[in-house]
Amino acid sequence: MTTYVIGRLLLMIPTLLGVAILTFVIMRVVPGDVVALRYAQGAVPQEVIDKERAQLGLDRPMYVQFTDFMTGIVRLDFGQSLWTDRPVMDEIGGRFGISLELAILATLIATSLAVPLGVLAAVKQDTWVDYVIRVVSIGGLALPSFWLGIMTILLLVVIFQWAPPLIFKPFWEDPKENLAQLIWPALAVGYRYSAVATRMTRSSVLEVLREDYVRTARAKGLREVLVIVRHALRNSLLPVVTVISLEFAFLFGGLVVTEQVFNVNGLGKLIVDAVAHRDYPLVQALVLIFSFVFVFVNFIVDLLYGVLDPRIRYA
Amino acid sequence: MSAAAHSAEEIARRRYLEDTSARRFRRAVRDFIKRRPLGTIGAVIIIVMILAAAFADVVAPYRPDEGVFTGLPLAPSLEHLIGTDSYGFDVFSRLLYGARTALLVGFTSSLVGSTIGLVLGVVGAYFGGKTDETIQRVMDVLISFPLIVIAIAVIAALGPGTTNVIVAITVPFIPRVSRVVRASGLAVVRMPYIEAARSVGVRAPRIMFRHMVPNVFAPYLIMLTAFLGQAILLEASLSFLGLGVVEPEPAWGLMLRGQGMTFLDQAPWLAIAPGVAISLAVFGFNLFGDSLRDALDPKLRTA
Numbered sequence: 001m002t003t004y005v006i007g008r009l010l011l012m013i014p015t016l017l018g019v020a021i022l023t024f025v026i027m028r029v030v031p032g033d034v035v036a037l038r039y040a041q042g043a044v045p046q047e048v049i050d051k052e053r054a055q056l057g058l059d060r061p062m063y064v065q066f067t068d069f070m071t072g073i074v075r076l077d078f079g080q081s082l083w084t085d086r087p088v089m090d091e092i093g094g095r096f097g098i099s100l101e102l103a104i105l106a107t108l109i110a111t112s113l114a115v116p117l118g119v120l121a122a123v124k125q126d127t128w129v130d131y132v133i134r135v136v137s138i139g140g141l142a143l144p145s146f147w148l149g150i151m152t153i154l155l156l157v158v159i160f161q162w163a164p165p166l167i168f169k170p171f172w173e174d175p176k177e178n179l180a181q182l183i184w185p186a187l188a189v190g191y192r193y194s195a196v197a198t199r200m201t202r203s204s205v206l207e208v209l210r211e212d213y214v215r216t217a218r219a220k221g222l223r224e225v226l227v228i229v230r231h232a233l234r235n236s237l238l239p240v241v242t243v244i245s246l247e248f249a250f251l252f253g254g255l256v257v258t259e260q261v262f263n264v265n266g267l268g269k270l271i272v273d274a275v276a277h278r279d280y281p282l283v284q285a286l287v288l289i290f291s292f293v294f295v296f297v298n299f300i301v302d303l304l305y306g307v308l309d310p311r312i313r314y315a
Numbered sequence: 316m317s318a319a320a321h322s323a324e325e326i327a328r329r330r331y332l333e334d335t336s337a338r339r340f341r342r343a344v345r346d347f348i349k350r351r352p353l354g355t356i357g358a359v360i361i362i363v364m365i366l367a368a369a370f371a372d373v374v375a376p377y378r379p380d381e382g383v384f385t386g387l388p389l390a391p392s393l394e395h396l397i398g399t400d401s402y403g404f405d406v407f408s409r410l411l412y413g414a415r416t417a418l419l420v421g422f423t424s425s426l427v428g429s430t431i432g433l434v435l436g437v438v439g440a441y442f443g444g445k446t447d448e449t450i451q452r453v454m455d456v457l458i459s460f461p462l463i464v465i466a467i468a469v470i471a472a473l474g475p476g477t478t479n480v481i482v483a484i485t486v487p488f489i490p491r492v493s494r495v496v497r498a499s500g501l502a503v504v505r506m507p508y509i510e511a512a513r514s515v516g517v518r519a520p521r522i523m524f525r526h527m528v529p530n531v532f533a534p535y536l537i538m539l540t541a542f543l544g545q546a547i548l549l550e551a552s553l554s555f556l557g558l559g560v561v562e563p564e565p566a567w568g569l570m571l572r573g574q575g576m577t578f579l580d581q582a583p584w585l586a587i588a589p590g591v592a593i594s595l596a597v598f599g600f601n602l603f604g605d606s607l608r609d610a611l612d613p614k615l616r617t618a
Contacts, residue, residue, distance in 0.1 A: 018456035030472045142598035147590035291459040
């Protein structure tokens with residue numbers, strides 16, 4: 001087990017290294033740099049531009065910049081933002097919490113919708129209950145979450161005269177206000193992501209319901225609720241957990257549009273601005289964080305397999 | 316009893332003899348309609364959308380760029396079914412023309428992305444070893460890259476525009492398809508008929524194309540249809556962010572971004588209509604793709 005964990009952790013390194021290299025290359029291939037963008041308007045003498053490039057270290061040869069980036073990663077130092085001059089870690093710091101909270105809230109909402117609905121649809125397969133749940137969940141996949149967000153705002157504005165918050169309140173300062181701010185985007189996103197998990201729960205439970213041990217459990221007269229919860233649901237959790245975890249990883253880095261609509265200052269908004277400003281260190285750090293979360297969640301899921309299904313053993 | 320059995324057998328025999336691929340296709344379609352009502356609804360939505368896009372010139376009451384500048388959107392009326400935007404453009408007509416953009420981006424990117432994934436997956440499964448390992452590692456990197464970041468990077472490098480949006484949406488699909496196809500391909504490659512083909516000297520490309528591709532076609536098709544809806548959704552998101560299709564091209568995401576957001580409280584139809592169009596299109600593709608998966612995947616087939 002320990003060998004397996006260490007092995008898996010080591011295997012993350014080449015993937016993350018690939019991601020880091022790819023980000024570095026892509027950002028340099030993209031035309032324009034931060035200085036050019038800053039002085040896009042107005043005629044600025046070439047000397048000023050050159051001086052600023054030199055100040056930011058953009059005139060150094062590529063390989064020097066690259067080794068700088070790589071040694072920085074090892075020391076967990078991503079340098080300073082080229083746009084704001086603040087350390088990259090400070091830029092990311094506060095927003096990390098917002099994105100994390102939003103992702104957790106949305107995942108909670110999605111899970112608490114998906115598991116009961118998915119089980120219900122499977123148990124009532126091919127009845128109107130099943131059809132309604134399937135249509136609602138396929139509909140959830142079809143609604144763009146940003147549009148759902150816009151519609152939510154429209155309703156909130158019309159009915160409650162609510163407006164998107166201008167200043168974000170952290171959870172520990174004002175839990176009520178904080179939740180009031182984040183609950184709407186979390187609901188809009190959570191509904192959409194519950195759709196994927198509902199469908200997975202349904203098909204997974206359906207498969208298990210046909211197993212012999214379910215028939216045995218029913219034959220020995222076990223109450224149907226217990227058959228479903230203890231026998232069917234427990235054994236169909238594996239793919240459901242996988243889907244939910246991967247969604248969590250995705251939510252963490254993928255809320256770009258929703259954040260825009262609800263005016264939430266999270267990582268998604270940050271990366272769009274960072275790419276737009278060609279803020280190399282910030283983009284590199286953010287992509288690396290997103291990829292790390294993705295790879296790490298994958299790893300946790302693999303470990304969970306062993307917990308959920310004792311037949312799976314890691315040599 | 317025996318006469319009935321005889322005639323049933325006779326019918327089956329005659330049917331077999333007279334069977335043509337056109338007939339078999341028609342029967343499959345009839346079967347699908349009868350057994351999968353939800354999928355049929357999806358197919359109808361898709362067909363209506365394709366027709367609307369193809370005949371937009373005939374059906375649309377106005378050109379997408381034809382209108383009297385009013386400065387303020389006009390409410391829905393008999394003249395303008397879903398009203399106009401602030402340029403005086405007819406929203407209903409723009410929705411119809413927008414279907415063209417959505418379908419173009421959807422079909423091209425999912426077809427190209429899935430096909431590249433198919434090729435990479437089959438090649439990896441067939442050759443194994445170093446080739447497979449290399450492909451897999453590259454796919455790992457691509458897949459752990461957040462999808463929106465790839466899209467943003469492509470758009471930032473190539474600039475916005477319809478073609479570049481297609482590229483941006485195609486790239487993230489490749490690793491996802493290649494993984495699924497490879498998994499199925501690994502099972503196929505161990506089949507005796509592959510060994511037989513190899514031992515009589517059939518060349519690798521032919522084995523892959525004639526023997527492996529048909530046998531991994533079901534997962535490929537399932538992924539392809541699943542991505543169709545996804546691609547339309549992604550295009551809308553990117554256009555909404557200003558990283559996709561550019562004005563004056565009529566696109567649903569773009570309609571939401573500009574007019575929809577600006578006049579949200581005064582002219583909500585500008586935000587509602589394109590969103591409904593996007594949702595309906597994706598809904599149709601998802602319903603159809605879902606039923607197609609049920610029909611093609613024997614493991615999930617319900618008795």
